[in-house]
Each structure stands twice: as structure tokens, then as C-alpha cells.
Amino acid sequence: MTDVTQQTGTYEARMGDYFALMKPRVMQLVVFTALVGLLVAPVPVHPFIGFVGILCIAVGAGASGALNMWWDADIDAVMKRTQSRPIPSGRVQPGEALGIGLALSGFSVILLALATNLLAAGLLAFTIFFYAVIYSMWLKRSTPQNIVIGGAAGAFPPMVGWAVATGGIAPESVLMFALIFMWTPPHFWALALFVKSDYGNADVPMLTETHGRRVTRNHILGYTIALVPVALGIAFTSIGGPVYLAVALLLNGWFLKGAVDIWRRDDADSEADQHAVEKRVFKISLYYLFGHFGALLVEAVLRTNGLGGW
Incomplete structure (x- = not known):
């Protein structure tokens, strides 16, 4: 770890440094999917309760990020794309990150239980535990399936949002x-294809390191094919509709084409254009998820006005 204090004197952490601990980019996705889960639920929620519920989910996501950065500080210091994070750069001390993560975890879960219901709070608590302990402390450094299994942590927010509104679990939230x-593995493996050396230098058993790029390309295509029926199936539930189906068809065709493009390439092709296709598919994957949940939100608004659904 770089000792910034020895090189430049004592560094006093700023609010932005602590905020960076909470992985704000990841938090945006968590908040958005949780909000959609809450709004598409069949039970109306008082705006203040909804606000508190989403706030707690956001704080819980931030707590997970802080705990992850505390545990992963050693490998973050090795990987180029993470060296500037608050702990490896010396802007925040590990003990501070641990304290913030634990405090925010307790605050978010307890407040959510008091403001909404025990199921929502329990799901949030399990989400934090899954990301910080099962994924960060165990799976990430022990198996190339880390992203596959660990993806559950990022998949829980819409279930939490649904539980805030309904107090239960339903096929739609599942x-x-x-x-x-199902989206998480091809999304992260596309990233891993063009930051391969980073994971290898940090001894993280990403699939690209343990099985090679050819196997990774095969897995990206396989998971994307398996993802398509899940995405399209939502269209025929109570939260889906023609707008969602149209968006899903477009996005799944786009994403599947990208996966096929990756599958057709080899290392020579990728190196020749500096991983242009892999980087493009990674960006497509971001549009893919936001597009699906955005379409669900549109369907919810239309249903409220008697226009949505089948």
C-alpha cells in the first residue's frame, strides 16, 4: 500500500474520499433497480416510506462497498484500475473504512426494519453479508466462478424494493x-477480457486467468444465450407488457450479437484493435440492464394510467 502520509505529509480525508468508499457508480445501479422493484410492485407505497426504503437500500449498498474496499485493499493496490481508490492511495485508513461499513450496515438494516418490514430488512442484511463475506472474503479469491455466484449480491436490490412495497416475494421479483x-457474468467477463493482466497480477482467479480467453469467450456466449429467455419471459408477467417486450427484443438482439462477435474473435484479433469489440460489448451490457429496468418503469407508469400491460 502506498504511504501517502510519508511522501506528502499528513493527509486529512475529505468527504469525497469517504463517499468514494461506497462505490457510487455501483450504488447508482443498485438504487435504480431497487426503485424499479418498488414502483412496479402491485401495492402502492407512501412516498415518504418509499423514499426511506430506497435511502436505506442505497446506504446498505454503500456499506457493502466500504467493507469490500476494506477487505480488498491489498489487491486494489496491485490492480491498475483500482490503485486510486481511497485505501490503497492512502486517503482513507483501513480501520476507518471498516468502521464506516459496519456502522452504515447496522443503520440501514435497522432503519429499514422500522420503516417498512422485517422481510425487506432481512433481504438487505443478507445482501450486505453476501457481498462483503461470501463474495469478497471467500468467492473472489477462491474460484473462477466468483462472478457467477457472487452476482447474486447485485441481483437482490429489486427484490428488496419489491419487499418494501409488498412485504413478500413473488415470481416477478424473482x-x-x-x-x-444471469447478466452479471457476461458483463464482467467482457471487462475481464481487456483488463486480464490486472486480475492475474492480483492473483484473483478470474476465468480469463484460470481457463484462458477462449473459454471465457465461450462462457460469455453461453450465459448470454441463457439470459435471453429470462429477459423475454418477464414481458409476459404482471409487470411486463408490449413496451417492455419491444425493448427486450431489441436489447437482447444487440447484446447477443455482441456476445457472438466476442466468441468469433481470438487473442490476435483482440490485441490488433486493442480490445475494441470487448470494450463495446461491455458498454452495451450497461445499456442492456438499464434499458430493461427502464422499460419496466415505463410499463408501471402506463398501468397507473390504465394503458400498460397486455
Whole structure:
């Protein structure tokens, strides 16, 4: 770890440094999918309760990020894309990150239980535990299936949002979970294809390192094919409709084409254009998830006005 204090004197952490601990980019996706899960639920929620529920989910996501950065500080210091994070750069001390993560975890879960219901709070608590302990402390450094299994942590937010509104679990919330769960491996493996040396230098057993790029390309295509029926199936549930189906058909065709393009390439092709296709598919994967949940939100608004659904 770089000792910034020895090189430049004592560094006093700023609010932005602590905020960076909570992985704000990841938090945006968590908040958005949780909000959609809450709004598409068949039970109306008082705006203030909804606000508190989403706030707690956001804080819980931030807590997970802080705990992850605390545990992964050693490998973050090795990987180029993470060296500037608050802990390896010396802007925040590991003990501070641990304290913030634990405090925010307790605050978010307890407040969510008091403001909404025990199921929502329990799901949030399990999500934090899954990301910080099962994924970060165990799976990430022990198996090339880390992203596959660990993807569950990022898939729970819409289920939590649904539980905030309904106090229960339903096929629709499970399908939203499945959509994110199946999307996560091809999304991260596309990234791993063009930051391969980073994971190898940090001894993280990413699939690209343990089985090679050819196997990774095969897995990206396989998971994308398996993702398509999950995404399209949501269209025929109570939260789907023609607008969602049209968007899903477009996005799945786009994403599947990208997966096929990756599958057809080899290392020579990738190196020749500096991983242009892999980078493009990674960006497509971001549009893919936001597009699906955005379409669900549109369907919810239309249903409210008596226009949505089949």
C-alpha cells in the first residue's frame, strides 16, 4: 500500500474520499433497480416510506462497498484500475473504512426494519453479508466462478424494493433477480477480457486467468444465450407488457450479437484493435440492464394510467 502520509505529509480525508468508499457508480445501479422493484410492485407505497426504503437500500449498498474496499485493499493496490481508490492511495485508513461499513450496515438494516418490514430488512442484511463475506472474503479469491455466484449480491436490490412495497416475494421479483444474476457474468467477463493482466497480477482467479480467453469467450456466449429467455419471459408477467417486450427484443438482439462477435474473435484479433469489440460489448451490457429496468418503469407508469400491460 502506498504511504501517502510519508511522501506528502499528513493527509486529512475529505468527504469525497469517504463517499468514494461506497462505490457510487455501483450504488447508482443498485438504487435504480431497487426503485424499479418498488414502483412496479402491485401495492402502492407512501412516498415518504418509499423514499426511506430506497435511502436505506442505497446506504446498505454503500456499506457493502466500504467493507469490500476494506477487505480488498491489498489487491486494489496491485490492480491498475483500482490503485486510486481511497485505501490503497492512502486517503482513507483501513480501520476507518471498516468502521464506516459496519456502522452504515447496522443503520440501514435497522432503519429499514422500522420503516417498512422485517422481510425487506432481512433481504438487505443478507445482501450486505453476501457481498462483503461470501463474495469478497471467500468467492473472489477462491474460484473462477466468483462472478457467477457472487452476482447474486447485485441481483437482490429489486427484490428488496419489491419487499418494501409488498412485504413478500413473488415470481416477478424473482425474475428481476434472475435477470441481473444471469447478466452479471457476461458483463464482467467482457471487462475481464481487456483488463486480464490486472486480475492475474492480483492473483484473483478470474476465468480469463484460470481457463484462458477462449473459454471465457465461450462462457460469455453461453450465459448470454441463457439470459435471453429470462429477459423475454418477464414481458409476459404482471409487470411486463408490449413496451417492455419491444425493448427486450431489441436489447437482447444487440447484446447477443455482441456476445457472438466476442466468441468469433481470438487473442490476435483482440490485441490488433486493442480490445475494441470487448470494450463495446461491455458498454452495451450497461445499456442492456438499464434499458430493461427502464422499460419496466415505463410499463408501471402506463398501468397507473390504465394503458400498460397486455
